[in-house]
Amino acid sequence: xxxxxxxxxxxxxxxxxxxxxxxxxxxxxxxxxxxxxxxxxxxxxxxxxxxxxxxxxxxxxxxxxxxxxxxxxxxxxxxxxxxxxxxxxxxxxxxxxxxxxxxxxxxxxxxxxxxxxxxxxxxxxxxxxxxxxxxxxxxxxxxxxxxxxxxxxxxxxxxxxxxxxxxxxxxxxxxxxxxxxxxxxxxxxxxxxxxxxxxxxxxxxxxxxxxxxxxxxxxxxxxxxxxxxxxxxxxxxxxxxxxxxxxxxxxxxxxxxxxxxxxxxxxxxxxxxxxxxxxxxxxxxxxxxxxxxxxxxxxxxxxxxxx
Numbered sequence: 244x245x246x247x248x249x250x251x252x253x254x255x256x257x258x259x260x261x262x263x264x265x266x267x268x269x270x271x272x273x274x275x276x277x278x279x280x281x282x283x284x285x286x287x288x289x290x291x292x293x294x295x296x297x298x299x300x301x302x303x304x305x306x307x308x309x310x311x312x313x314x315x316x317x318x319x320x321x322x323x324x325x326x327x328x329x330x331x332x333x334x335x336x337x338x339x340x341x342x343x344x345x346x347x348x349x350x351x352x353x354x355x356x357x358x359x360x361x362x363x364x365x366x367x368x369x370x371x372x373x374x375x376x377x378x379x380x381x382x383x384x385x386x387x388x389x390x391x392x393x394x395x396x397x398x399x400x401x402x403x404x405x406x407x408x409x410x411x412x413x414x415x416x417x418x419x420x421x422x423x424x425x426x427x428x429x430x431x432x433x434x435x436x437x438x439x440x441x442x443x444x445x446x447x448x449x450x451x452x453x454x455x456x457x458x459x460x461x462x463x464x465x466x467x468x469x470x471x472x473x474x475x476x477x478x479x480x481x482x483x484x485x486x487x488x489x490x491x492x493x494x495x496x497x498x499x500x501x502x503x504x505x506x507x508x509x510x511x512x513x514x515x516x517x518x519x520x521x522x523x524x525x526x527x528x529x530x531x532x533x534x535x536x537x538x539x540x541x542x543x544x545x546x547x548x549x550x
Contacts, residue, residue, distance in 0.1 A: 248411070250410060252335060255325065256418075279315050289542075293535075302382055321341075339404075339420075342401055342420045347397035352492065357455055365377050400444075403439055459486065
């Protein structure tokens with residue numbers, strides 16, 4: 244009987260077809276990573292220090308900034324290290340942690356976008372009852388629920404993937420550990436894990452998307468009922484930034500998990516957009532079209548210069 248040695252570490256193969264571009268990619272990813280950290284920290288500081296931003300919409304925006312700081316931090320530091328020539332190996336436990344936090348933070352953002360859509364629905368469709376509907380207790384419960392639901396979601400996926408035996412090969416065909424690239428390395432039947440993980444991720448993403456779509460359908464109907472064009476423009480401007488972020492978030496999710504056939508290019512390049520580019524764009528999206536955020540950011544920057 245053949246003796247299988249359990250795998251204690253994996254080898255991250257990185258982005259396909261990028262040999263010789265390591266230093267260029269390092270500069271590119273470092274720039275986006277720093278932009279993500281600085282931009283989201285500024286948004287978070289603005290929402291914490293400005294009394295004008297102590298509303299449910301900006302409370303959720305502050306939460307989004309926190310997750311946009313941590314989300315690229317799951318894979319970017321390790322990726323930038325091996326682009327500089329450091330070891331590509333990642334321990335078994337490190338790989339499991341990457342997979343857990345990637346799905347925990349990703350699912351939390353998915354839930355958070357849904358909650359933010361409901362917040363915009365309450366503000367536009369029920370303006371007179373908005374403060375009662377989105378009171379501090381409700382906001383805290385919704386936020387805590389997103390964290391707990393995402394933790395359960397990520398725990399189930401991580402358990403299913405890493406309860407399987409891994410005895411070689413150990414080459415992970417991506418720049419970080421995810422279900423689609425780790426499961427094929429298992430030396431056991433993966434059909435249950437594949438079915439449950441695909442269903443779990445698909446149901447969560449689809450359910451959140453349908454809830455967001457329902458909220459925005461009601462929002463559009465309410466906006467069209469506003470008699471003045473100025474009122475319609477003001478109402479739409481309050482949710483245009485969130486709608487843009489939702490489209491940027493769900494685009495890669497659809498491409499990765501709902502593709503009919505496996506694609507090495509999509510499985511490597513599209514997560515780069517989701518992990519690195521989108522979190523760096525959110526601060527720009529929410530600040531460029533929002534006077535309150537721009538004013539609060541200006542105050543934060545001025546205070547930083549003179550202190």
